[in-house]
Structures are given as structure tokens and as C-alpha cells.
Amino acid sequence: MEATQTVSSPKKGVFPKSIPYIIGNEAAERFSFYGMRSILVTFLVAQFFNPTLNPALQTVSEAKANEQVHFFVALAYTMPLLGGLAADWFFGKYRVILYISMVYCVGHLCLALFENNLSGFTFGLVLIAIGAGGIKSCVSANVGDQFDESNQHLMSKVYGWFYFSINAGSVVSTILIPLIYRYYGPAWAFGVPGILMALATLIFWLGRKKYRRVPPSGIQRNNFVFISLYALANLGKKQKGQHWLDVAKGNFREDSVEGVKAVYNVITVFAFIPIFWAMWDQSLSEWVLQATKMDLNVFGYTLLPEQVQTVNPIFLLTMIPIFTYFIYPGFEKAGIKTSPLRRIGAGLFLTALSFVVIALIQQRIDAGASPSIWWQILAYFILSAGEVLVSITGLEYAYTHSPKAMKSTMSAIWLLTVAIGNVFVGIVNNSIASGGFFAQLEGALYFWFFVGLMTITVLIFFMVSGRIRERSYIVSDAEGA
Numbered sequence: 001m002e003a004t005q006t007v008s009s010p011k012k013g014v015f016p017k018s019i020p021y022i023i024g025n026e027a028a029e030r031f032s033f034y035g036m037r038s039i040l041v042t043f044l045v046a047q048f049f050n051p052t053l054n055p056a057l058q059t060v061s062e063a064k065a066n067e068q069v070h071f072f073v074a075l076a077y078t079m080p081l082l083g084g085l086a087a088d089w090f091f092g093k094y095r096v097i098l099y100i101s102m103v104y105c106v107g108h109l110c111l112a113l114f115e116n117n118l119s120g121f122t123f124g125l126v127l128i129a130i131g132a133g134g135i136k137s138c139v140s141a142n143v144g145d146q147f148d149e150s151n152q153h154l155m156s157k158v159y160g161w162f163y164f165s166i167n168a169g170s171v172v173s174t175i176l177i178p179l180i181y182r183y184y185g186p187a188w189a190f191g192v193p194g195i196l197m198a199l200a201t202l203i204f205w206l207g208r209k210k211y212r213r214v215p216p217s218g219i220q221r222n223n224f225v226f227i228s229l230y231a232l233a234n235l236g237k238k239q240k241g242q243h244w245l246d247v248a249k250g251n252f253r254e255d256s257v258e259g260v261k262a263v264y265n266v267i268t269v270f271a272f273i274p275i276f277w278a279m280w281d282q283s284l285s286e287w288v289l290q291a292t293k294m295d296l297n298v299f300g301y302t303l304l305p306e307q308v309q310t311v312n313p314i315f316l317l318t319m320i321p322i323f324t325y326f327i328y329p330g331f332e333k334a335g336i337k338t339s340p341l342r343r344i345g346a347g348l349f350l351t352a353l354s355f356v357v358i359a360l361i362q363q364r365i366d367a368g369a370s371p372s373i374w375w376q377i378l379a380y381f382i383l384s385a386g387e388v389l390v391s392i393t394g395l396e397y398a399y400t401h402s403p404k405a406m407k408s409t410m411s412a413i414w415l416l417t418v419a420i421g422n423v424f425v426g427i428v429n430n431s432i433a434s435g436g437f438f439a440q441l442e443g444a445l446y447f448w449f450f451v452g453l454m455t456i457t458v459l460i461f462f463m464v465s466g467r468i469r470e471r472s473y474i475v476s477d478a479e480g481a
Contacts, residue, residue, distance in 0.1 A: 015154060016146035021207025023162060026139060027169040028200035029101075032108060032193035033132055034284075034313075035173030038306050039181045039189055040072075041065045041285045042292070047186070048118050062289050063433035069285045070426035072125045077277075077418035079133025084141070084412030086134075092216045093138040093145065094208070101201040104131025108194025115186040131197075137412035144399040145214045159396045160324045167313035167320075169196075174313070178306035222256035224263055259403035265468050266401045266410060269341065270417050272348065272461045276390050277421030279351050279450050283383060284309055286446075287376065290362065295370045303373065311377050315384035323388050340397045341465040347389030348461060352454035354383035359447035366443040 042065075046053075050061035087096040110124025143162050147155050173193065181189035231248045238247050245264075249257050291305040328338045357379035364371045394414050402410035431438035441449050 015158065016210075016212060018146050018207055018210040018212060019143075019158060019161075021203060021210060022139070022143055022146070023165040025200050025204040025207075026162060027165040028196045028203060029104075029132075029135075029139075029169070030166045031169035031173040032104075032197035032200065033128075034170040035177040035193040035196070036108065036111065036128070036190055037069075037284055038174040038177050038309060039186075041069050041288055042306055043181070043186060043189075044068055045289075047115070048121075060433050063429045066285050066289075067426050067429040067433060068122075068125075070281065070422040070429065072129055073281055074419040074422035074426060075126065076129040076133045077136070077415045077422065079130055080137035080412035080415040082412075083134035084137040084410075087138045087141075088216060089219050090216055092213055093142045094211060094213055096138050097135045097142070097204060098201070100131055100134035101197070101204065102131075103127055103134070105194060105197050105201065107131055108190065108197050111190035112187050112194060115190065133415075136415055140395050141399055141411045142211070146212050155400075156396060157324060159392060160320050163392050163395070164317060164320050167316040170313035171310055171317065174310040175307060178304045181306070182304060222253045224260050227252050227257055227260045256403075263402055263410065266398065267413065268464070268468055269344065269397065270394075270414060272344075272457055272464075273390070273394065273414075273417040274421040274424065275450075275454055275457045276348055276351055276386075277418040278425050279355055279421075279454060280383065280387060281418070281422055282425065282450075283312060283380065287358065287379075290358070290365070291373060291376060293365050293370065294361070294373045294376065296373050298373060308373060308376060309380070311380045312384050312387075315381055316387065319384055319388050320392070340393050341468065343389045343393045344397075345458065345461055345465060347386040347391075347393070348454060348458045350382050350386035350389065352451055352458060354379045354386065355447050355451045355454065357382065359444045359451060362444035362447055 044065040045058075045061050049064045050057045083096055083100060087093045104127070107124045107127030107130070110120060110127060114120025114124060140162070143158060144155065147158075173196075177189055177192065180192060227245065227248045230251060231245045234247045235244060238244055243261065245257055245261055248260075288305055288309060291303075291308045296303045296305065296308070331338045357375060361371050361375050361379070394417075395411070398411045398414040428438045428441070430436070432441065
């Protein structure tokens, strides 16, 4: 059984021995995902939607490619909910990660084999979405499971290094894979990420005896769904001044009801996150297509359009330790508490600012100019700072602010915000491709539209965030054993 394989808790102040395997696995897996994705949108345009490079078809073909990319990402980030439920209720995180990773590998193989077949290629994308999504929430929650009260003060640093490994894999892949695509073709360009995914699976398996495994809780009566449904069905019994969930306390454990309250507080925060991902994910699709129309000369070297996105993980690799060891402590010493909600709010603002730069670039392109790629690099710099503030904070917030039985599921709900954001962008691009309502968002107006949406979101977030109650849940040593 899962519980019998549990590794004893680490000593006070010591990093868990399992962390190197988790971080190594994540670096290789993210290489495979971002390497494949770095060339995906330009490959779809050139191979399937506008292979003759007809200028009259370019706008529609780009919209179709963007639509497919965003719906693929949406599926990839919807699957974590199913993977999280399977891990929390039935199989445990270790088994879900190991077995779904094998499906992931088969998906990469399909991309390499079906470079000239849209149906086969799309099937490969579906398998990758199942694989990447199925393990995603489990991997991030598995990081938190390695800690207890004795060393939980190290968790923020490890989540920082966990995110560092994501971007280390991304840096190498987004430099290397576009070059392989250009000089060796799509079969190799999609095949190499598959090899790295196989390596990621092997690394994870090698650490099997090091992991501290929290056993699955099973489908228990005192869970989020049952308590919520009961409370909704009995709202008429709610007394004045009473929380709507308190009506469930007579039929469910009081601590479970309080835990569900905490989950709804987290979901309140997460409601503001989809617009962040709707904009961030465009940096790997719409921004790449914008780069094809810019002056790509950097210090005398002409970049490939797909390589420009490499600056995002490079900036992140630099910013993560700076924020973790200098900026946050600096604000704390100055008497300004850098709470998770304040970090997220600041990150949303910076995301809007990055799109202001992108919209101004597009205005120059619409006027017939070919602006320097340095302007887009500036936008990536601002976006990366926003990502540190929103994404890393969200990963940790999802784990620490949810009860034990909801750890993977809560992480999956965080990742579901990525799916919701990408579904929205996919719908917008589908409308553009078919001449629908959003077809009016031509050129720079497309990016200004998202600036406006984020501005409204930030204003509402700052009005609501001050009313959100926070409570941290950390797995105790007894629970993990």
C-alpha cells in the first residue's frame, strides 16, 4: 500500500532527499513541453494552414494556428483536475505521475511520426495534453508533500528552485529546438523533446525510494463536494450573520467545513487569474508571430522568431533568486509585508504593462515599420516580473491554503485557471478566423483589448483582496507517516 512506502520525515532545517529527483524530473519534462511548444504555432501555419505562404491567407491562418495552440493548452491544463482527483482519492501522486508520463511519451512519438498528417499530429497533441496535464498538479503538490512542520520554512525556497528548474529546461529547449527545426526538420524537432520526456520519466522512477508519500484519502463523506452540495440544499436553514457553509456543521465534521471555507477563499483569489494566463500564453504564440515581422538583429546575430521567447525563462532564472533573497526580504525589513495577495496584485498590473508595450509595437508594424526586437524583449522582461509575482505565488498559495485531502485537487484548480484563460483566447481567435464578432480586433487593437480587460481585473482585485481571509494548512509529520 502507499502508506507503507512512506519515507521518514527529514530532520529540522534539512532539505528532503527527494527534492533533486523532483527538480530533475521537472526540468527534463518542461524541456520536452516548451521545446515542442516553441515551434508549434509557426509549424502549424507553415505546414498545415498556409504552406504556400499566401499573404492573403496569413491573417486567417495565424488565427487558426493560435486557436489550435490555445485549445491544446486549455486541454493540457484541464487534465490536472482529473489527475489531481485520481491522486488524492485513489492512487496517490507517485503512481499517477509515473504511469501518465508514459502516455506523455507516446504523444511526443506521434508528433515526430505524423509531421505531414494533421489528424495524426492532433492526436499526438491530445496525448501530450493528457500526459502533461495529468501529472502537472501532482508534481507541484508532491513538492509540498516532502515537508512538515520541522522544515516548512524551507518550502518557499524549494518552490522557487522548482520554478527555476522549469525555466532552466525551457531556456535550453527554446534555443535548441528552433535550430533543430530549421536545420533538421520537424521530425527531429519534435522527436528530441520526446527523448527528454523519456528521460524525465526515468529520473522520477529512480527517486522512488526517496519520496515522502502522503497516501490517497479516498472518497470520504467529509469532502469539498458533499459539504458544498449539502450547504446549498439547506440554505434556508442559514441564520443571520452565519456563513452559508455553517449549516453543514451539524452533519459534517466542523474542521472539514472550515477547510471548505478556506478552499472557497482560495477560489475567490483564483477567479482573477484566468486573464493573466490568457495574456501570458500569448507570449508563446501571438508574440512569436509578431516577432516574424520585426527586426530580429541582436548584437549582430539574427535570431529565429521562435527563439525570442527564450528571454522569458532567462529573465525568470535571474529574477527568482533576486525576488526570493533580496526584494521580498527588503520590503519586509522596510515594514511592508509582501503577502501572497499583494504579490499577485502587483503581478497582474505588470502583465497589463507588458501588453501596453506589445500594443505599441504592433502599432508600428501596422504603420509599415519593422521595429527592433529589443522592444519585445522589454515586454518579456516586464511579463517575467509579473510571472514571478503571480505564478510562483499561486503554486505555493494553492498548496498551503488548502486542507490535506485537497492538496492535488487545489493545485489542479489553480492550473484550471490556465485552461480557462486559453479557452477564452481560443474563442477570440476562432471568431477572428471565421469573421465573427472579434474580427474587428485587427492589428494593435487586438492587444489593446487585453490591456483593457486586465486593467478592469486589477481594479476589482484590489477592491476584493482586502476582504479575503487566509488560513495556512501544512501536512503534519503524523499525517505524512
